[in-house]
Amino acid sequence: MNFANAFTPERLQEAWQCLLTEFPFAVWETVYSTLLATLFAVIIGLPLGVLLVTGEQKGIRPLPRPFMSFLNVMINLLRSVPFIILMVMIIPLTRVIVGTSVGTVAAIVPLTVAAFPFIARLVESSLREINPNIIETALSMGASPLQIVTHVMLPESVPSLVTNITLAITTIMGYTAMSGAVGGGGLGKLALAYGYQRYRFAVLYLAVIVLVVITQIIQSFGTWLAAKLDKRLKNQ
Amino acid sequence: MIELRNLSKHFTTSDGGVDALKQINLTIENGDIYGIIGMSGAGKSTLVRCINMLERPTEGSVLMDGRDMGSLSAKELRAMRRKITMIFQGFNLLMQRTCLKNVMLPLKLSGGNREAAEKKARELLELVGLPDKANAYPAQLSGGQQQRVAIARALVTEPDVLLCDEATSALDPKTTHAILELIRDINQKLGITVIVITHQMSVVQEVCNKVAILENGTVVEEGTVAEVFANPRAAATRNLINPSNPENDAIFPEGGQRIRVIFNGAVASREPLIAKMAVDCGILASILGASTRSVGDKAYGYILLDIPGTPEDLGRAIAYLSTIPNITVQVEAEYAAKEERA
Numbered sequence: 001m002n003f004a005n006a007f008t009p010e011r012l013q014e015a016w017q018c019l020l021t022e023f024p025f026a027v028w029e030t031v032y033s034t035l036l037a038t039l040f041a042v043i044i045g046l047p048l049g050v051l052l053v054t055g056e057q058k059g060i061r062p063l064p065r066p067f068m069s070f071l072n073v074m075i076n077l078l079r080s081v082p083f084i085i086l087m088v089m090i091i092p093l094t095r096v097i098v099g100t101s102v103g104t105v106a107a108i109v110p111l112t113v114a115a116f117p118f119i120a121r122l123v124e125s126s127l128r129e130i131n132p133n134i135i136e137t138a139l140s141m142g143a144s145p146l147q148i149v150t151h152v153m154l155p156e157s158v159p160s161l162v163t164n165i166t167l168a169i170t171t172i173m174g175y176t177a178m179s180g181a182v183g184g185g186g187l188g189k190l191a192l193a194y195g196y197q198r199y200r201f202a203v204l205y206l207a208v209i210v211l212v213v214i215t216q217i218i219q220s221f222g223t224w225l226a227a228k229l230d231k232r233l234k235n236q
Numbered sequence: 237m238i239e240l241r242n243l244s245k246h247f248t249t250s251d252g253g254v255d256a257l258k259q260i261n262l263t264i265e266n267g268d269i270y271g272i273i274g275m276s277g278a279g280k281s282t283l284v285r286c287i288n289m290l291e292r293p294t295e296g297s298v299l300m301d302g303r304d305m306g307s308l309s310a311k312e313l314r315a316m317r318r319k320i321t322m323i324f325q326g327f328n329l330l331m332q333r334t335c336l337k338n339v340m341l342p343l344k345l346s347g348g349n350r351e352a353a354e355k356k357a358r359e360l361l362e363l364v365g366l367p368d369k370a371n372a373y374p375a376q377l378s379g380g381q382q383q384r385v386a387i388a389r390a391l392v393t394e395p396d397v398l399l400c401d402e403a404t405s406a407l408d409p410k411t412t413h414a415i416l417e418l419i420r421d422i423n424q425k426l427g428i429t430v431i432v433i434t435h436q437m438s439v440v441q442e443v444c445n446k447v448a449i450l451e452n453g454t455v456v457e458e459g460t461v462a463e464v465f466a467n468p469r470a471a472a473t474r475n476l477i478n479p480s481n482p483e484n485d486a487i488f489p490e491g492g493q494r495i496r497v498i499f500n501g502a503v504a505s506r507e508p509l510i511a512k513m514a515v516d517c518g519i520l521a522s523i524l525g526a527s528t529r530s531v532g533d534k535a536y537g538y539i540l541l542d543i544p545g546t547p548e549d550l551g552r553a554i555a556y557l558s559t560i561p562n563i564t565v566q567v568e569a570e571y572a573a574k575e576e577r578a
Contacts, residue, residue: 137328140288141342141393142317144310151345156332231373232331 006201015202022190027210029104030186034173037111038119041172042165045116048075049123050149060135061145078117083175086114087182107176107184115172122164126157159230166222170215177211187211238264238287238397238429242296245282245453256282258453260296264446266396269423269430271440271461273476274450280433283450284399287431288320289313300397318346321390325402327382329374329389335361336370339388346393353392360388364418380411387418397429398422404439416443437476441465441529449473465529465536466500477527477537493543493550494524495557495565501534502562509560510541519543519553534562 005011051071055063081089087110091101094109130153138152154161177188187207195204227233243260246253256279264270274280285291287298289305298305300316308316321342329338336357343353361367364384374382383403390398400419404412420443423430432444440447440461448458449472456470468474497509514520521541528537543553554565 131326131328133324133326133328134330136290137322137324138341138345140290140317140322140399141345141389142314143345144314147345151341152330156330158332230332232375 003201006199011200011202014200015206018190018194018200018203019206023187023206023210026185026187026190026207027214030173030176030188030211031214033104033108033111033176033179033184033186034169037108037115037172037176038165038169040108040112041115041119041168044112045119046123048116048120049127050153052120052124053127053153054145054149060139060148075117075120078113079121081114083110083114084178084181086110087179087184102183104185107179111172111175111179114175115168118171119165119168122168123161126160126164127153129160130156159226159232162222162226162229166219166226169218169222173211173215173218237266237299237301238262238431239299240283240287240296241299243283243286243293243298244295245279245286245291246294256453257286257293260453260455262448262455262458264429264431266429267423267427268446269420269432269444271432271434271444271447272450273434273437273440273447274472275435275476278450279453280435280450281401284322284401284431284433287397287399288317288322318342318393319395320397320399321393321395322399322401323383323386323390323403325405327374327379327386327406329382329385331374334371334373335366335377335385335388338374338385339392342389342393356392357388360392361385363391364388378411379407380414383407383411383415384418387415387422391422391426391428395428397431400430400432400434402433402435405434405436412439413442419443435476449476462501462534462536467498477529493545493547493567495541495543495550495554495567497539497541497557498564498566499528499535499537499539500562500564501536502560509557510539513553513556517552517556519545519549519556521553 048071051063052068052075053059054061055068055071057065057068078086087107090110090113093113094101094106097109098106100106134152134156135148138148143151176184176186177191178184180186180188180190180192187210191204191207194200195207240260240262243257244255245257246255260283262270272280272283282291286293287305289298289308293306300320303316305313305316329335330341333341336354339357339360340353343356344350358367358370361370364387366381366384366388369377369381369385374385377385386403387398398419403419404415407415416439419430419432422428423443430443432439434440444461446459447461447464448455449464449470450456451470451472457464457468457473464473465477468477510521510523521543523539524542525540526538528535528539530536541553543550550567554567557563557565
């Protein structure tokens with residue numbers, strides 16, 4: 001590899017061409033696989049996060065200890081497997097669900113599996129921020145456990161949930177880039193295909209810059225939205 | 237009517253356990269504003285939580301109009317909690333919901349019609365004096381206003397009983413007064429029985445008609461506020477009535493003649509009693525300590541007097557003071573003997 005030749009005018013010209021032709025689709029792939037994976041991960045992870053809080057022995061609806069231990073261990077196990085390994089490990093599952101283990105759509109399966117335990121923990125921490133006195137108040141009004149979740153816990157933690165899900169989205173986007181190494185599509189694949197396999201570092205750097213920009217946009221939007229939704233801030 | 241029968245609550249802790257409540261027996265009649273007062277750790281918060289079963293009593297029972305709260309099913313208990321509502325020290329409003337939505341919440345939980353709920357909630361915001369705050373968020377309100385919203389929320393299900401757990405402890409004296417006035421209004425206008433948990437005697441004095449004093453999980457004294465104020469028997473009560481009681485650490489000179497003048501609802505609270513005694517009998521008593529309070533237009537409490545002179549002077553002073561209605565006089569020695577018994 002010759003790093004010095006990576007940024008000659010011809011290479012930069014080539015990268016610019018690539019930016020115009022291949023980047024738009026790669027950005028689209030990155031964004032939709034990230035958002036779909038986040039959506040599925042929230043669908044699975046949100047109820048699990050709620051169970052982690054409500055099901056504990058001092059929670060509003062205690063569940064059997066063995067079940068809670070199983071839930072915690074499962075989440076910790078999934079969280080501790082590095083994403084790139086997890087992706088390979090669950091290829092059989094991906095094939096069952098999508099029919100193939102290669103491509104952007106196929107990558108959504110391991111992305112979801114990697115993200116839902118993360119989301120579950122984030123939801124757990126958001127719900128634990130709630131003042132326990134408010135839960136007690138809801139109980140004193142005659143709220144059922146399910147009503148406490150839907151009328152009190154979730155609405156009260158919306159700003160925190162938005163902040164945490166923003167964090168999850170940026171993390172999952174990092175995973176999509178990694179998925180490029182083992183069959184996933186998007187900016188990660190582009191960066192690796194050009195930069196790692198063909199020494200086109202200009203393209204790799206451009207891909208990284210675009211990823212950084214997307215991350216910034218998502219993070220800024222999430223922060224703005226969380227602040228806008230938070231009614232604890234005075235004078236709005 | 238709420239009856240607490242042999243109510244006990246034991247908490248298991250790492251170093252054995254704590255008996256938070258021991259064999260509590262109390263009867264709260266309909267229409268009462270019943271004060272339960274005690275120092276921190278006396279068990280009053282646990283006691284009030286046993287009434288609506290937020291804490292399950294270890295032993296004994298809570299009877300609400302004769303129904304045992306402990307035997308209710310989860311569903312029946314939830315229905316009962318709409319009839320025994322509660323307000324808290326920290327107000328505990330939903331911070332992400334407008335005041336109107338907060339007040340509507342209990343009705344939403346019981347699955348009522350939305351429009352009817354909103355109408356009722358607006359009525360109650362009106363009742364607590366905050367009709368213009370319907371669309372404000374709790375963070376935009378002062379503590380006193382937040383407590384008013386919490387009161388509206390507690391009343392929206394038309395309860396029979398309102399439990400107040402240190403409801404004014406986070407408020408300044410002026411706001412406390414306003415909230416207590418509101419509570420008394422509610423009691424009188426809506427006929428709701430109120431149970432007030434507090435550590436402040438001034439709160440009991442201002443709104444309650446009956447009081448129980450709780451110390452280390454036991455009721456050490458109970459009765460009407462007037463009785464308890466006039467003649468506090470338990471040491472805990474005296475400490476609560478007058479936390480800076482000069483007698484708690486005062487050392488009086490040996491000898492001398494001391495009498496305790498007890499006001500038991502004397503109407504002549506504005507009479508210059510000691511000055512009149514000096515003029516009428518020529519006895520120049522000096523005040524060693526005093527703790528008197530006006531409850532309504534009557535005076536309760538005592539003055540501790542040092543009477544100079546001979547035993548005859550003492551006798552004349554006692555005779556003079558005893559002629560005034562609702563004042564009793566005790567010689568200090570006699571009082572000390574009584575205290576040993578208590």
